[in-house]
Amino acid sequence: MHDMCRLGFLHLVIIATVKFLKLLSKDYRYERAKNVIFPMALPLQKRMHFQHSMSFQRHLKTLRVFSISTAAMFFLGTAFAQFRVEVSGVGLTQTPIALPAFKGEDIATQKIAAIVQADLERSGQFKAIDSAGLTYDETSRPVFAQWRTRKADALLTGSVARLPDGRFDVRFRLWDVVRAQDLGGKSFAVNASDLRLVAHRTADFVYEKLTGERSIFSTRIAYITKTGQRYQLWVADADGENPQAALSSSEPLISPSWSVAGVQLAYVSFESRKAVIYVHDLATGKRRMVANFKGSNSAPAWSPDARFIVATLSKEGGSQLYAVDIAGAVEPKRLLQSQSIDTEPVVSADGKQLYFVSDRGGAPQIYRVALNGSNAVGEPERVTFSGSFNISPALSADGKSLAYVSRVGGVFRLHLMDLNSGTSMALTDTDSDESPSFAPNGRLIIYATQMNGKEALMTTSLDGKVKAKLNASQGDIREPDWGPYQK
Amino acid sequence: LGAISKIALLFKYLKENAMNVLKTSYTTIGAIALTLLLAACGSSAKLDNAAVSDVKPKLVEQVASAKADDSKLAQVATGTVSSSASEGRKIEAVNLQTPPLLVTPPDGARTIYFDYDSFIVRPEFQAALEAHAKYLNADQTRKLMLEGHTDDRGGREYNLALGQKRAEAVQRALSLFGLGAGRVESVSFGKERPAGTGEDEATRAKNRRTELVYK
Numbered sequence: 081m082h083d084m085c086r087l088g089f090l091h092l093v094i095i096a097t098v099k100f101l102k103l104l105s106k107d108y109r110y111e112r113a114k115n116v117i118f119p120m121a122l123p124l125q126k127r128m129h130f131q132h133s134m135s136f137q138r139h140l141k142t143l144r145v146f147s148i149s150t151a152a153m154f155f156l157g158t159a160f161a162q163f164r165v166e167v168s169g170v171g172l173t174q175t176p177i178a179l180p181a182f183k184g185e186d187i188a189t190q191k192i193a194a195i196v197q198a199d200l201e202r203s204g205q206f207k208a209i210d211s212a213g214l215t216y217d218e219t220s221r222p223v224f225a226q227w228r229t230r231k232a233d234a235l236l237t238g239s240v241a242r243l244p245d246g247r248f249d250v251r252f253r254l255w256d257v258v259r260a261q262d263l264g265g266k267s268f269a270v271n272a273s274d275l276r277l278v279a280h281r282t283a284d285f286v287y288e289k290l291t292g293e294r295s296i297f298s299t300r301i302a303y304i305t306k307t308g309q310r311y312q313l314w315v316a317d318a319d320g321e322n323p324q325a326a327l328s329s330s331e332p333l334i335s336p337s338w339s340v341a342g343v344q345l346a347y348v349s350f351e352s353r354k355a356v357i358y359v360h361d362l363a364t365g366k367r368r369m370v371a372n373f374k375g376s377n378s379a380p381a382w383s384p385d386a387r388f389i390v391a392t393l394s395k396e397g398g399s400q401l402y403a404v405d406i407a408g409a410v411e412p413k414r415l416l417q418s419q420s421i422d423t424e425p426v427v428s429a430d431g432k433q434l435y436f437v438s439d440r441g442g443a444p445q446i447y448r449v450a451l452n453g454s455n456a457v458g459e460p461e462r463v464t465f466s467g468s469f470n471i472s473p474a475l476s477a478d479g480k481s482l483a484y485v486s487r488v489g490g491v492f493r494l495h496l497m498d499l500n501s502g503t504s505m506a507l508t509d510t511d512s513d514e515s516p517s518f519a520p521n522g523r524l525i526i527y528a529t530q531m532n533g534k535e536a537l538m539t540t541s542l543d544g545k546v547k548a549k550l551n552a553s554q555g556d557i558r559e560p561d562w563g564p565y566q567k
Numbered sequence: 568l569g570a571i572s573k574i575a576l577l578f579k580y581l582k583e584n585a586m587n588v589l590k591t592s593y594t595t596i597g598a599i600a601l602t603l604l605l606a607a608c609g610s611s612a613k614l615d616n617a618a619v620s621d622v623k624p625k626l627v628e629q630v631a632s633a634k635a636d637d638s639k640l641a642q643v644a645t646g647t648v649s650s651s652a653s654e655g656r657k658i659e660a661v662n663l664q665t666p667p668l669l670v671t672p673p674d675g676a677r678t679i680y681f682d683y684d685s686f687i688v689r690p691e692f693q694a695a696l697e698a699h700a701k702y703l704n705a706d707q708t709r710k711l712m713l714e715g716h717t718d719d720r721g722g723r724e725y726n727l728a729l730g731q732k733r734a735e736a737v738q739r740a741l742s743l744f745g746l747g748a749g750r751v752e753s754v755s756f757g758k759e760r761p762a763g764t765g766e767d768e769a770t771r772a773k774n775r776r777t778e779l780v781y782k
Contacts (some may be wrong), residue, residue, distance in 0.1 A: 492722075
């Protein structure tokens with residue numbers, strides 16, 4: 081009751097102040113005042129909606145400088161610039177957060193705060209505030225005033241210490257700067273090899289506290305690299321770092337696809353001079369053929385129950401879709417009959433829809449058909465109508481968004497369609513985008529593209545405004561697939 | 568019957584002539600030679616035009632009865648007579664009365680090139696494909712892989728399907744020369760194994776291909 085009165089009073093004060101400022105100042109100053117004052121009455125999570133106009137205006141000027149300087153830093157290889165995060169356009173909603181280096185992290189092999197910062201910035205929902213020159217003591221409350229002057233809404237503090245057994249003790253605490261509140265913290269005791277994971281889990285904590293949504297920084301991605309004539313399948317952290325080779329071959333590898341549990345990968349290997357689908361157990365390295373029929377076997381897509389994959393086989397002539405039993409107990413079941421190319425199947429997370437690419441209408445377009453278990457039900461319906469060449473569908477976990485590649489004016493660009501309204505838009509201005517894949521929370525898309533004549537992996541926010549290029553050690557990097565949430 | 572065999576011999580002669588012309592130089596092919604080439608190596612439609620129409624049914628009967636009466640002998644001699652079905656094949660059956668016995672795969676083109684966004688086997692490759700079909704039918708121990716390829720534009724999986732379509736187009740062309748499906752496997756590498764790298768049209772044209780690989 082008392083709180084509500086206080087809130088009401090505060091509201092009046094805000095209105096009065098805003099009106100007063102409006103009289104005194106120009107519009108932009110009103111905008112500024114509104115953003116400075118109004119959010120104080122709200123929890124940080126809700127305040128985010130009020131940040132964008134101010135934070136964006138504030139950074140608009142520095143934006144061009146930022147992209148140039150970050151590009152330079154990228155090549156210099158500083159800890160800060162492990163990603164080149166590009167921000168473009170207007171209307172961004174980004175929470176300003178200060179992430180000073182964790183106290184004592186110089187002793188650690190990984191710079192925790194920098195990794196957290198890169199994660200949060202890559203999400204498109206956070207803006208890192210420069211914390212140079214400001215100090216803190218992780219054992220006591222921060223001096224909030226000094227962070228407020230830097231326009232930070234949140235502050236992450238932490239420390240790294242060496243334990244007697246050689247492991248690292250990592251602690252962090254998240255603060256709401258505006259309301260001077262402790263938002264919680266965690267501590268980890270880990271080996272040096274797990275420091276990056278700790279940083280990603282810290283970023284997960286911050287993201288989930290401040291957005292109220294599930295976070296994906298500690299998930300993993302799979303991708304393929306080609307270095308000379310060497311093809312390798314990798315599993316890496318969601319930021320592309322900490323890569324571990326799962327397979328190496330002198331013949332091409334394509335189309336890695338995570339099982340729903342995140343313990344197996346299906347992929348296509350040309351090791352026997354033709355396309356054959358394998359399922360690979362990541363923990364043991366054991367792999368087996370699941371589709372090696374006459375002709376080509378490709379484009380594996382897992383069913384949610386992991387009992388079958390939908391794949392493109394040409395065993396009866398033409399590229400057609402089949403449900404292939406993982407156990408190999410029954411013959412592949414042909415899902416559709418067409419005289420055309422049917423390929424690139426995607427099974428929705430609820431297992432009830434099958435999206436695929438078909439040129440049955442003369443040019444490749446994305447279609448969908450209802451699934452009942454491993455049976456297609458009814459006639460396929462066309463999903464994409466704009467553009468004459470649409471391929472490589474990817475579906476968000478909630479089934480509401482479709483990412484795909486559209487050829488427009490001879491170039492291949494990542495597009496996003498809202499499946500409810502049917503509206504779609506290009507997310508990039510690059511020319512050779514390929515194989516999009518959603519993060520499990522549906523807030524980011526990873527895709528392959530070409531930059532400066534080299535294949536690269538990028539992530540983008542769903543509005544296309546925040547993009548980050550993932551580091552590639554050497555050679556070309558391609559065919560990303562974003563894995564599920566980890567336990 | 569005498570007239571029929573004369574016609575058959577004439578075709579055989581024309582065809583061999585045309586093959587030689589093809590091998591030596593395209594530039595020396597005159598208008599007449601080109602017509603002969605098309606008649607000999609091209610589609611059956613051309614042959615229909617050239618042949619005397621009322622003779623055809625008898626020819627069919629003759630081949631059919633020869634197959635029925637002496638199918639074993641035909642198979643041993645050629646390996647393809649028994650699988651002849653189309654009109655184009657019927658003409659082949661006559662030629663195969665004295666089959667050229669190849670001991671190594673033919674020197675003719677091992678790579679069939681395609682136009683952009685096309686899956687049509689161009690006429691210039693028909694002679695080479697016929698030679699491959701003949702060879703395979705003569706040596707039943709050999710098998711053929713048809714490896715379809717695309718240029719570098721577009722997604723990997725869709726290109727894999729396009730390459731598959733190119734391999735299967737060549738397989739269909741070979742089947743018209745009597746090569747059974749059991750002797751050949753059509754696969755695709757999509758854009759994974761380009762013949763050359765480069766974004767110019769000449770390079771891309773080299774990459775849109777089906778390679779014939781003997782096993």
